[in-house]
Amino acid sequence: MSRLPVIRLIAAAGAALVFLAGCSGGGSEQSDSAPNTATGEDDESTFAIDIDTASYDYAARQLEANTLPSGEQIRPEEFVNAFTQDYPEPPGDGIGVVADGTRPPVWYDGAAGARLMRIGLSTKPEPEGERPPAALTFVIDVSGSMADPGKLDLVKAALHHLIDQLAESDAVAIVAYSETAEVLREMTPVSDREALHAAVDALSTESATDLEEGLVSGYEVAGKGFRAGSTNRVILLSDGLANTGSTTADAILGSVAEKAAEGIALLCVGVGAEYGDALMEQLADNGDGFAVYVSKEEQAKELFVSRLPATLTVRARDAKVQVSFDTENVVSYRLLGFENREIADEDFRDDSVDGGEMGPGHTVTALYEVVLKEGASGSVATANVRWLAPADLGSEEAVRTVAVADLDREWLAAAPKLRVSLLAGAFARVLRGDGDRAWLPSLEEEAGAMFAATKDADVQRLERLIVKARELMDS
16 A cells, blocks of 8 residues: 655544444435455455544534534544543553443344444553653635635634643744745744744734745744754644645645654644535544544634643654454454554555554554354454554564453443444434435434433434534435
8 A cells, every 4th residue: 555755643642433334224325435355365354553633623514504514524433433442551661451342222224143343442641740741833825715714713722722821942933825834933932921822813814825934834834943852843723725836745745754754743723614624634643643623612612722732742643453253153254444544454564654653541442343254253353553663763562362251242241442433433324325214313313312421412412413413314
């Protein structure tokens, strides 16, 4: 699988899920889901980790505005990424691995012998007060399209919150771009908060959008202000509606590849009701990265004040997962989503092949539908996780085996977080068009029950989104 030059991307805290699901319910003519893979043809599933959430949050904004999102923008794994997990904290500084599973619910039309299998990854959170200094370069879109409510105004409010939150040992640079790029502040110690706040206040919308020009300038500023021993990041804030200069992810990433290879990470933050989801997602994924989307000030404040400062460092680089299925017991398995994160099986231990990053306190989940042979017992799969330690780039691995008994729990007895993961992924399938619309009443009922059990506001929001989608589809 060919990849662009590496652009490291920090992951915001939260859950991630590589959602590998069951059979189509025939709800639409569109079908983007992969077919079942017979273990006799390929008994290994290999992918780079990824924790994007932009697809879910952008779809949520559209549904809350009484609009059904386009099926093309729905990425089921990002729906599940949006929900937290509760995996145990690993003992070391690397990645911990757990596994469990369940029988699918009656409304979910899996094949005979189907089981849901969850592979969970987690990292230790950063101890309070022990984060190394950070050097952050903000590249901010000030083109005309950013004048809409919920765009530049949201960005400015979030940046003011972040500047007040960062430690005095951190540093910030600010680059604004429209048709050209302008450096508003070179790398400036956060102790000079007054100058940084003034630079944010000076942001105002202009004309066209040359995203390439903005990123090139941002990486130049970040390179000049590079601080050894610190966490160096470029953070792009944009609606992704590039219309001047290079407008494709390949060309834009190619322009900054040299600087990116020097260890300066990229975080893509999308804003706005009109949002170039495809470009921002490609910038993140093709650059080995991560993208989020925010539509409300409280979301932006949570990202920049609560999540970003606590997760600026990296626990594991180029992390990959390889699940090897037991051909004696497993007929097939199926993947939905993360198509652009697939890796050739033979490249799992090739450390020159890009993976994904995990920061402190992050979780990643792989959820499979596995079809077992009749009378199966014993082994189902072995999950291997490989990553590079940030300090010396030495390779490390963790492994977890899964048995048939691990997957025999009845649905109603399954872990609540596992059940929420399936609900989010199945909802995405319905919106994308390769899941059955007849699932929606059951999804609504299940989400309500999960909210009652967990009191999780994110699950309550999911329930409301399912209700809204059902209303829109029925109207």
